Amino acid sequence: MDTLTRLEATIAQRRKADPDTSYVAQLTQRGLPVMARKLGEEAVETCIAALAGSREELVGEAADVLFHLMVLLAEKDVPLADVMTELDRREGVSGIDEKNSRSE
Numbered sequence: 001m002d003t004l005t006r007l008e009a010t011i012a013q014r015r016k017a018d019p020d021t022s023y024v025a026q027l028t029q030r031g032l033p034v035m036a037r038k039l040g041e042e043a044v045e046t047c048i049a050a051l052a053g054s055r056e057e058l059v060g061e062a063a064d065v066l067f068h069l070m071v072l073l074a075e076k077d078v079p080l081a082d083v084m085t086e087l088d089r090r091e092g093v094s095g096i097d098e099k100n101s102r103s104e
């Protein structure tokens with residue numbers, strides 16, 4: 001089982017735990033707006049680490065993004081497999097949209 005699949009199972013289990021002893025349960029109690037805010041913050045911190053931080057900081061922030069993305073997907077009942085299926089689908093689609101490539 002890969003890391004994200006294991007994390008998905010852990011998050012599903014910890015959502016029902018005691019918020020005093022589980023960060024996932026605490027986020028679940030605080031609800032979707034907090035989860036969305038945390039994901040946004042971690043995404044911004046990842047960008048900052050990429051632009052001005054060390055490699056180690058970037059790895060840490062990227063891990064935070066994936067963790068908070070997984071927490072949010074669990075809250076919205078979206079299985080990781082659905083995201084992977086979408087990525088697999090895109091493998092069969094051309095990577096560059098001609099119109100977008102001209103505007104950037």
Ligand SMILES: N=c1c2ncn([C@@H]3O[C@H](COP(=O)(O)OP(=O)(O)OP(=O)(O)O)[C@@H](O)[C@H]3O)c2ncn1[C@@H]1O[C@H](COP(=O)(O)O)[C@@H](O)[C@H]1O
Pocket residue numbers: 007010011014021022023024025038064067
């Ligand atoms: N990946 C993580 C993870 N990353 C960070 N954190 C926790 O996030 C908490 C807060 O970190 P931040 O500094 O980002 O946030 P803060 O500003 O202090 O707090 P808030 O913004 O949330 O109020 C800390 O307590 C960290 O321990 C995590 N807590 C849990 N996990 C994973 O989730 C699993 C289940 O965790 P529990 O639910 O705690 O058992 C763990 O086994 C891990 O795999």
